[in-house]
Amino acid sequence: MAARRGRGSAARRRRKARWKSAVTGGGVLLVLLVTFWSTVWPYVTAAVFLGGTGATGWWLWRTDRLVRGRDRRWRQEEEVKAGHRTLAEVDAMTGTEFEELVASLCRRDGCTEVRRVGGSHDNGADVVGRLPDGRAMVIQCKRYAPSSTIASRELRDLLGAKVHFRADVAVFVTTTRFSRPSENFAVEHGILAVHRDHLGLWNNGASLLSLSGVNGQGQGDTRHRARWKQAYGK
Structure with missing residues (x-):
């Protein structure tokens, strides 16, 4: 017992000595600063400025990393969801849900300022935003039965909406197919026509811009269309 009390007293004395040394050192430093302030103030000011700048830079860097990390995780989650989402599930969506799906796929691909504008006064557009390269885009979404055809x-x-919104790129996304004249019209006027098969590719991870390389293609030949009619009843 006496030994423990002795050790406790020794520890308290050491803490008291350290505290006294810290106070003494701080006092000496304060006296030196006051005495030589006219000489050292530029250095003190520079040290404070550099320290503040460094702390601000570190905070901005850390915040940027956190934001980028959250964005990366969100995109990964969206890719996983897209991989598990079937076109049958897309067919069961409402028109608004389909527009939200298209908007989320655009965001997944790095598009910015994406927002849904569909409604009774949508001026021919359902989704607007900017492609990753900065070009403005306008999108028309049609969640039709697979047996339907886009005229x-x-x-x-959609061309009128492109002019109204002053967009650089017009995209038409549908859950069905385009008629041959409408497909030719899209290619002729630079409209990216995303039919059901291309929507499946986009939904499963292909980027929107990658579909521009196969625009006007992918709806198959006569035999493919015959099988389509057999599968979907038209």
Whole structure:
């Protein structure tokens, strides 16, 4: 017992001595600063400025890393969801849900300022935003039954929306196919026509811009269309 009390007293004395040394050192430093302030103030000011700048830079770097990390995780989660989402599930969506899906796929691909504008006064557009390269885009979404066909007049409406929104790129996304005249119209007027098969590729991880390389293709030959009609009843 006496030994423990002795050790406790020794520890308290050491802490008291350290505290006294710290106070003494701080006092001496303060006296030196006051005495020689006219000489050292530029150095003190520079040290404070550099320290503040360094702390601010570190905070910005850390914040940027956190934001980028959250964005990367979100994109990975979206890719996983897309890999598990079937076109049958897309067919069961409402029109608004389909527009939200298209908007989320655009964000996944790095598009910015993406927002859904579909509604009764949408001026022919459902989703607007900017491609990763900065070009403005306008998108028309049509969640039709797979047995339906997109007519040329619907693509003409999209051209009007492109002018209204001053967009650089027009995209038409549908859960069905384009008629041959409407497909030709899209290619002729620079509209990216995303039909059901291309939507499946986009949904499963292909980027929107990569589909531009196969625009006007992928709907198959006569035998493919015959099988399509057999599968979907038209």
